Amino acid sequence: MMGSKQEAQAALFYEFSLEDHVPRDHLLRSIDRFVDLDGIRSHLADFYSHTGRPSVDPELLIRMLIVGYCFGIRSERRLCEEVHLNLAYRWFCRLDLMDQVPDHSTFSKNRHGRFRESELLRHLFEGTVARCIKEGLVGGRNFAVDASMIGADARKKNATLKEEWDVSQIDPAAAPRAVREYLDTLDEAAFGAATAVTPKRISHSDPASQWTAAHRGRAFFAYSDNYLIDTDYSVIVGVEATRSIRQAEVGATRTMLERAKDRFDLHPERLIADTAYGSGPMLGWLVDRKIAPHIPVIDKSERTDGTWSRDDFEWDATNDQFICPEGHGLKQFRRNYSDPSRGQTGKGRAKYRALKLTCQACPSKQQCCPNAEARTITREEHEDARQVARDIAKTKQYEISMKLRKKVEMLFAHLKRILGLRRLRLRGPNGANDEFLLAATAQNLRKLAKVFAAPQKPQSA
Incomplete structure (x- = not known):
């Protein structure tokens, strides 16, 4: 019916x-x-x-x-x-x-x-981190860090070549908000002071964004969203907006680690990251703070022509020299100098040289330095910390850490695919920071909701 x-x-x-x-x-x-x-x-x-x-x-x-x-x-x-x-x-x-x-x-x-x-949004985000700590989702031992580029609200057509950009001609009083924020961040390590290199293009609508082709595709304007996570439950404990360049991202890691120590008394035993964070100064900074760097070292000393690389030479810390496979010493100084800066390259490196007569009479010269009169080896300023990272890379725990590092990438995938944050809607460094903080807050809340689901109403008999 x-x-x-x-x-x-x-x-x-x-x-x-x-x-x-x-x-x-x-x-x-x-x-x-x-x-x-x-x-x-x-x-x-x-x-x-x-x-x-x-x-x-x-x-x-x-x-x-x-x-x-x-x-x-x-x-x-x-x-x-x-x-x-x-x-x-x-x-x-x-x-x-x-x-x-x-x-x-x-x-x-x-x-x-x-x-x-x-700084309400920072306060809100840190409130979710504190709740995650209270609920036991943050172990505080293993941290991982990474950055992901998020497109800025800027177009290539509305941009200027670096040769045509003159900051001194900008009137801050008449400039848009995003331009004023750009001028305010020129001396900040996360933005203007990260590098002296000027981008190829600068956006008129959002000049603090970075013109980049890091994805090996079409270049675009972007900001970097930096995450510091605890790998136990993939809880985000730090978030920072920076320019999309390596120096700014590495600097943001230090900022996030120091903030986690100050706000939550979190001091990890190890930090997991990819090769972009494997520079000498960064590794030295971590080792000085008793944080084990589970990070691939940026190392360009390996030779590809079949001759001996630096790894083939043994470091003798007691006598401040390298020992070549033939047993000869490479020293930085062979006599005392009154000038303590004598022999420095000015780039935080030291050169160790073998004696010319020793190399000329050596039977392994063709395998060591066929095109030079004597062998020279450069030692980085933070070589001890770099060696710590190399030794860690040989352990079983390092293999586990490289798998845990993917948890950061999964959070970025969730950020872009589920939360839809592929392109920023707000402009300027403050706008990027606001969006990244709110997105990280949402991800932590969703994590809490997933681990501790709301109790269901019992069905009536």
Whole structure:
């Protein structure tokens, strides 16, 4: 029997509860148990006026942003529409059916103002890290670091060649916000001071972004999203935005490790990374802080012409010399100099030379230095730390570490494929930092929700 035609009829009163209409296994139910925003008001108290019209509740704005980044809704205009329509989003944001959703412009005002001045998003991210530590998801022994390039909101057509770019001609008062932020970061190690090399192209709309072709494809403007993770449960314990160049990414690693020590008293036993982090100064920095570098060493001493490489020479630390396979010594100095800087190359390296007469009479000269009168070997400033990393690379634990390093790459894959952060929507270093912090916060919350799923309502008999 066919039922009667369904027609909507207006009613004077409704009995409706959002709680009853949000599924028990919904992701937001699990996330909600780990979102603690009680301290937001006290954190922002100094950044609000004591007079005037009451503002939008900052907790509501943060909850909406968490929803947006957890579900890949990064457009604030679309986020307001989704929260208006979706019952689960309303429930998470503590909005009843009759409550108004804030206008999308409210996010921009707060983001460019009190949120950045108070570093609220950094405070929010560190709150999720503290909760992960409390729940036992951070062991604090094995850390891994890596960086991934995220496209900037900048186009090649709206760019200038480096020869045509003159910073001194920019008027900060009349410049857009992203350009002013670029000028403010010229002396920061993560951006302008990372290298003296000027990029081939500079964007007019976001000059702090890096013109790069590191993906061996079409060049584009990008920022680097740097993650420091604990490998036990892949919890992100550090996040930093930098230019997409190796020097800036390596510098960000030091910043994240120092911040993890200061904020959470986390001091790892080992750091896992790829070859980009295997420079001498970085390895020396880690060894000085008793952190074992599970990192491939950047080493260009290997020879490919069949002659002896530096590894074939034995280092004699007691006598400050190398010993060649024939048993002869290569020394830096063969007499005492009154000038202590004598013999230095000026690049943190020292040259060790064999005697010319010894090399000329040596039966292995053709295998050692066929095109030179005497053999010369360069020793790096942080060679001891580099040797520590080489020795670690021969261990079984190193093989395990190289597998654990893939956990960082998996987080970046999740960031781009699930959260949809392939290209930034905000401009400038602050905009990139805001997006990376919110995305890392969302990933940590999703991790907590996955490990500690919300209890299901028992079925009635």
